[in-house]
Amino acid sequence: MSEFTRRVALRGAAGLLAAPALVESVGAQQAFDWKRFKGQRVEASLTANPRSSLLIQHQKEFEELTGIRVGAEAIPEQQHRQKFAIEFASGRPSFDVVGISLHVSKRQVGRAKWTTDIRPLLQDPTMTAPDFDFADYGSGPVEYSTQADGRMDTLPEFTDxxxxxxxxxxxxxxxxxxxxxxxxxxxxxxxxxxxxxxxxxxxxxxxxxxxxxxxxxxxxxxxxxxxxxxxxxxxxxxxxxxxxxxxxxxxxxxxxxxxxxxxxxxxxxxxxxxxxxxxxxxxxxxxxxxxxxxxxxxxxxxxxxxxxxxxxxxxxCLFGTAFGISEQSKVRGAAWYYLQWASGKQNQLRYLTSGAGAPARTSPFRNEEAIASSRFPREFFTTLVESGRIARPxxxxxxxxxxxxxxxxxxxxxxxxxxxxxxxxxxxxxxxxxxxxxxxxxx
Structure with missing residues (x-):
């Protein structure tokens, strides 16, 4: 490096140090760490369906990525609704993460404020992975996951x-x-x-x-x-x-x-x-x-x-499911990491190509290679895209x-x-x- 280039670089570094807000911003972008909650354990209460089966089948990926252990249970739909409502009402739910059918339980969960507003987590670069890409979610699923008072108390998973x-x-x-x-x-x-x-x-x-x-x-x-x-x-x-x-x-x-x-x-x-x-x-x-x-x-x-x-x-008809984090959870950070993985691009693509359902994200529908190699005919995928245009709750x-x-x-x-x-x-x-x-x- 020439002396001129070195001096310019040093001046640039000094200028950076003189701008703490900028330094903080740059540092924040580098602060996310998948291992941040290593050693913690997240309990997930899920509805028994093909999507939950996929998540449980692949949860070792999450455990290796984060060092967070997962105890996931998949329960038949009607029993699951009753179970989480009873446990939430008791004030001592046994789970940190819960799968919710929005078409059945959205207003009940929202009114009781059983699950955490995830907007602050989404806006915190130390808590949300830089490649999470929230803009990848369709506007319909995001609206479905948002309560009338503006709280987004679930993360979209699936549009049925x-x-x-x-x-x-x-x-x-x-x-x-x-x-x-x-x-x-x-x-x-x-x-x-x-x-x-x-x-x-x-x-x-x-x-x-x-x-x-x-x-x-x-x-x-x-x-x-x-x-x-x-x-x-x-x-x-x-x-x-x-x-x-x-x-x-x-x-x-x-x-x-x-x-x-x-x-x-x-x-x-x-x-x-x-x-x-x-x-x-x-x-x-x-x-x-x-x-x-x-x-x-x-x-x-x-x-x-x-x-x-x-x-x-x-x-x-449109129905939808989403993941919530219990307000009573003592491992909310680890639970949020699990939600990011569970509704991440890879799992959402698995939903689509395996026939487990229509993901809440839009990127899977643009993955031509995955669609072409799927056992489903193209007609299946075009039907999902067309259905999305005419869907109502x-x-x-x-x-x-x-x-x-x-x-x-x-x-x-x-x-x-x-x-x-x-x-x-x-x-x-x-x-x-x-x-x-x-x-x-x-x-």
Missing amino acids: YFILYYNKELLAAKNIAVPKTFDELYTAAKALTDPAKQQYGFVGRGLRNANVTLWASFLLGTQQRDSVSPDMKLLTDTPDAIAATEAYARIMRECGPPGNVGFNWNECQTTFMQGRAAFWIDGVGFAAPLEDKARSRVAGKVGYAVSPAGPAHHHC GLPEIVPVTEFRDTIGTALTNCIGGADAATELKRATEAFRPVLEQSEKAS
Whole structure:
């Protein structure tokens, strides 16, 4: 180095020392350390699903990266909701990280302030990895993870769009095109129903509570779209709600397998995998087993399309999950590190390419190499992108979501059995109205 260059460098260093704010800024950029919480242990309470399985399968990566040990437990969805609500209410939750279904528990968790506002963590360069890239999250998932008061008390994980699965072989045998509307879906399903062969045109959730998410797909296509108004008025016995119920019940009753009033997603998935249903509307996260040649008779024969359009609008149901950090956690820093890894780009890409569901980040959809090498056809990925453009929440953001699903779900189950939709919905609406009103008074 020449003397001139050395003097310039020294002057530059002196100038830097004279600017403490700048030094602090540069130092902060270098201050993040994955080993900062080495030796700590994080307990994670997750919902049992393909995404949690992937995280548990790969958590050794996180442990080696950070030196933080993880105790992760995956619990069936309904049990998990009850468990974390009880533990949070006790003030002594056994977990530091919790997986939350926003479409069910967002308002409950937000109102009670059970989970930490992560905005300060995101803004702290000593706590957030420089390559975390929060801007990579879609605006929809970020909005879903944000409470009405502005607190972002969860980190987006997964966006679950309801899509139309179809059996290419069954449609081709009768030269039937992929339906674009619910009316076309019914016509096609009716033509493909042959009980003598144990072949049915449509399979869908009929089980009380679970059935509300499928019914919402029909309601979103009406002029009304929503089941609860922004000012918390019930819209479940209106002409549009009745019409949606009649369309839902008709296809379930006339084109579905016997006993479908007891079907949740797993019974639907099994029926479709066995090649006994032409169409199935449900979440994208249930796609992976369909393409498993060792388990599925329809592997390689599955078609994917956006949910059909209704008479007034074209939407698909959006549901979402996210991770929260317990306000009671004594290892919040380590828990935040776990969230960064769990919802990082690598795991989000794993979700997409394995068929475990649509990630909350946008970068996986741009990874052409990974998509090309996936066992899923390109149609699967384009369906997810198109669904993202037409998605709307499939359940109202209210505290008593479970009671809503139970009450309306009972009416829907009765309608599949042949009961009058207007009568059933009026009864269910009157039964649920005081529950909703009481929950709002408590807010």
